Amino acid sequence: MKLESRNDIVNYILAGDGIYSYYSFNKTRSICSAGFWVTDRFLPNTNFIATAGHCYRPNASCYLLPWNATFVEYDIGKMLFHYLSTMDFGLIPMSGNVKPVANIRNTDSKEYPQLRIKDHIVVSSNGAHLCISGFRSHVKCGYVKALSGFKDSGGDYIETLFVVSMQATKGDNGGSVFFIIKISYTQV
Template identity: 30%
Template sequence: MRQTATGELESVFVTSGRCYRYEIDYYLKPWGPLGIPPPNIYRIGIMDTSNARNRGYDYGILRIGGEVVLAPSIKNIDSPYHPEIQIWNRNLNPNIHLGIHLCKSGYHTRVNCGYQRSNDALFFDQIDPYKISYIINIDNNRQDVGGPVFQFLTLSTASSSYFGILTGGIGNIGLTTRIDDIIRLSGVFLVGVGQ
């Protein structure tokens, strides 16, 4: 969610700013069971260009104007026990140390987990450099970019704490932008379960 200049709340979707392609419509193509194409594709809206690639951080904000309904959960339909992972809050632990277990959900590689390998790096690509908050050894694909990065709070109830978004990767190295940086720079706020 985000507060507009008039004081109203609007629903927004956070993704990678690297997905920005001028004034085009963006769509949600939910993944279904492996090997079965999704039944529907949903229009989300247009990306705020003012927030894309802001101040060396990779994130983009999509204003939701289509038929997408937000839910504070992460899709995990490959699990017979927990087809949705509940998002309870953003990461509230100030001591993020190397070796913690983080997971991500991506369109191509689905939900998988790895360990944090490094904090705060600078990544250079063909366009420009941007700041990386966490480097994780995690399987990823370019179609996963913009997906949520999270940590399980409990496995028994499949609840999670939201850390940020996957902004890229090289092989099995995933690059993440911290949700706190996105909140600070963009004015969005996370809506979790029960909020």
């Protein structure tokens, strides 16, 4: 989404937009999704975008890749903080020419192209209705099947997984998981 100002065009990043990373050392590329806008009370002038920690590549540049985009143009910054245990979580300090918005991208809907993030929640029961906004799948919804699932992935035992009855696609990782309070309002 672009809005023109007097000096230049401002590009906004929403939850669910793509984050294109390019690692120049071995010329590899990856795509993850933006989770949500984060601020730090100790760094009040720095905005961050939350995403999956496994999207980290050393010194890789991250670029905004909105849904259905055909090319990458706008710099976000480089992921400096990333964790894989106990939570798969990463933060990209925004140093480029992209501004964050506390909304979830839903541009497949003409009526509600953005869903406002109103609050956060802790999901504590099976059967809860949840949705994801991700770069490849866009918005998909399903129901919680298990709150503490596990997986054996090639010898790596991964536990405390959230199991939901929807199939995400490669590139959706890091995107916001949310539920709809009333149409156009969400909690992440």
